[in-house]
Amino acid sequence: MKSSETSKHPVIVIGAGIAGLASACRLASQGEKVILCEAAHTYGGKVGEIKNKGFRFDQGPSLFTLPELLDELFVDCGKNPRDFYSYYxxxxxxxxxxxxxxxxxxxxxxxxxxxxxxxxxxxxxxxxxxxxxxxxxxxxxxxxxxxxxxxxxxxxxxxxxxxxxxxxxxxxxxxxxxxxxxxxxxxxxxxxxxxxxxxxxxxxxxxxxxxxxxxxxxxxxxxxxxxxKGGMRKVVQAMYDLAVDQGVEFRFNSPVSQILIENGAARGVVINNAEVPAKAVFCNMDINKAYPVLLPKERQPKLLLKQExxxxxxxxxxxxxxxxxxxxxxxxxxxxxxxxxxxxxxxxxxxxxxxxxxxxxxxxxxxxxxxxxxxxxxxxxxxxxxxxxxxxxxxxxxxxxxxxxxxxxxxxxxxxxxxxxxxxxxxxxxxTSSQQGALYGNSSNSMFAAFLRHPHQNKSLKSLFFVGGSTHPGGGIPLCLLSAKIATHAY
Ligand SMILES: Cc1cc2nc3c(=O)[nH]c(=O)nc-3n(C[C@H](O)[C@H](O)[C@H](O)COP(=O)(O)OP(=O)(O)OC[C@H]3O[C@@H](n4cnc5c(N)ncnc54)[C@H](O)[C@@H]3O)c2cc1C
Missing domain, CATH: 3.90.660 (Polyamine Oxidase; Chain A, domain 2)
Known part of the structure; x- marks a missing residue:
């Protein structure tokens, strides 16, 4: 594929978890055409919601810390966060x-x-x-x-x-x-x-x-x-609204089965047996699954995948x-x-x-x-x-x-x-495709565990970025927001 052709393609984000949504917003605000492909019928990943018999539950996270990181995402996209959500x-x-x-x-x-x-x-x-x-x-x-x-x-x-x-x-x-x-x-x-x-x-x-x-x-x-206000689900609702506002195109019920690599660079993804070309790919799938499932032919980071x-x-x-x-x-x-x-x-x-x-x-x-x-x-x-x-x-x-x-x-x-x-x-x-149902990717149960998290990029796979709780700097909403910021700044 010629580079002039490639540059016309969208950036594809795989997964609408916290880091996928944040990456999509940031990329769209930088002027990229962004398509976000999510396997589930809705956005949010682990930040789900249950409604039953008049009760509403936050399905996953319950505690919100470092709100300034989420506010910053809205400000960086030229929006007032208070028009989208608030907290106390x-x-x-x-x-x-x-x-x-x-x-x-x-x-x-x-x-x-x-x-x-x-x-x-x-x-x-x-x-x-x-x-x-x-x-x-x-x-x-x-x-x-x-x-x-x-x-x-x-x-x-x-x-x-x-x-x-x-x-x-x-x-x-x-x-x-x-x-x-x-x-x-x-x-x-x-x-x-x-x-x-x-x-x-x-x-x-x-x-x-x-x-x-x-x-x-x-x-x-x-x-x-x-x-x-409105519960933790409001966090991802606000991020979804921001993404739509920035022009991100969402494709739900669209599980990505492969990331296409050509000459050492990501050139698209496969969804339902169809190839979708991309200028770059941001992957919010758990790294422990992304390598064996989406990149089976590439060199696997064995030490990292083996971590507790x-x-x-x-x-x-x-x-x-x-x-x-x-x-x-x-x-x-x-x-x-x-x-x-x-x-x-x-x-x-x-x-x-x-x-x-x-x-x-x-x-x-x-x-x-x-x-x-x-x-x-x-x-x-x-x-x-x-x-x-x-x-x-x-x-x-x-x-x-x-x-x-x-x-x-x-x-x-x-x-x-x-x-x-x-x-x-x-x-x-x-x-959510999280390996073994782990909430935060690899554990931090050793002195060096934090240094063994996957970086936002694998140097030998160009145009491919990794974001989310299984990558550096780690799991939890604030760190997932930071991973998206680090990766999109590097893009
Ligand atoms: C019960 C529970 C309690 C928690 N408590 C807290 C808390 O109080 N505070 C806190 O900060 N954090 C908490 N967490 C952790 C927090 O929810 C996660 O760290 C964070 O939401 C992970 O976001 P992520 O960006 O890694 O994406 P994820 O939430 O892991 O979402 C990944 C998304 O990618 C999609 N996807 C995966 N593979 C593909 C594919 N091949 N194609 C298309 N789509 C794909 C998935 O369907 C999913 O929507 C909790 C989690 C749980 C489950």
């Missing part, structure tokens, strides 16, 4: 409930949260101040050079000299596990458990993942956690015929033995005493449930799919979750469930 801060980020009955509130106001840790767990003010200062410094260091930039830039820093690399990795606490670091900061094991939980925000294990992940509580408690996957999720969506006052919007009921919980996950199993997360958006937006009722999103972390006996795991987990809730409420909670849907790793894999 809840007074309490999370209510934590421990097995012995102790409860504490992580207030949005950081000083109030610190005071709660002092009052309830006997932590010292100066230790908390030092901890939050420390994680702010790590964040300020990591964000601009690692998260906002191509991974190659960070590797360049590391290659500068052995001593400089060592100093840098020490500074970002790569050599310590998250648990070891938190043990050194806090007096009480319950505070350690609370801060260890942040490893699960990218599907990792706090007893193996580096303490660098302490940037996550900085995000949540210093920079803020938000609620999107992040955890998946088991979610029960329960329409509850009650309104109760003991829960907040976001609630966590901790397990007795957190280490054992993660040991089970590492073995591909689920503990009989899992930590349970309950998200009830109808507490802040009553239109999400019929009058006098609530929408409970009840989630536990589960291992990625390795052909375990999922019906058996789900049945046991449901019973264990209900036992925990019954114990807390001192009554049979199941009597109030009037509608139920379930999400498990197999469904996540079927709906």
């Amino acid at each position: 801060q809840l007074p309490v980020v999370t209510k934590y409930i421990y097995p012995d009955g102790l409860q504490l509130k992580a207030y949005a106001n950081l000083e109030d949260f610190k005071q709660e840790l002092i009052n309830k767990l006997g932590e010292k003010k100066q230790d908390l101040d030092r901890f939050f200062k420390h994680i702010e410094q790590v964040y300020d260091f990591v964000f601009p050079i690692f998260l906002e930039n191509p991974i190659r830039e960070f590797k360049k820093h590391l290659k500068s000299s052995w001593w400089e690399s060592f100093k840098m990795l020490t500074k970002i606490e790569s050599f310590k596990t998250l648990d070891a670091s938190n043990q050194s900061w806090f007096k009480h094991s319950k505070t350690v458990q609370l801060f260890n939980r942040f490893a699960t925000y990218n599907g990792s294990n706090p007893y193996r993942a580096p303490a660098t992940l302490n940037v996550i509580p900085h995000l949540e408690h210093k920079l803020g956690a938000y609620y999107v 996957k992040s955890t998946s999720a088991l979610v029960f969506y329960w329409g509850m015929n009650l309104t109760e006052t003991k829960f907040d919007v976001h609630n966590v009921l901790f397990s007795k033995d957190y280490k054992d919980e993660f040991d089970c996950l590492s073995k591909g199993a689920v503990s009989d005493d899992p930590t349970v997360y309950v998200y009830i958006s109808s507490k802040t937006d009553p239109s999400d449930a019929p009058k006098g009722k609530e929408n409970w999103f009840v989630m536990i972390n589960v291992p990625p799919n390795k052909d375990q006996n999922w019906p058996g795991i789900i049945e046991t987990a449901r019973k264990n979750i209900l036992d925990k809730l019954n114990h807390y409420f001192k009554e049979d909670v199941s009597a109030f469930i009037e509608m139920e849907e379930v999400l498990d790793p197999i469904k996540i894999e079927q709906f």
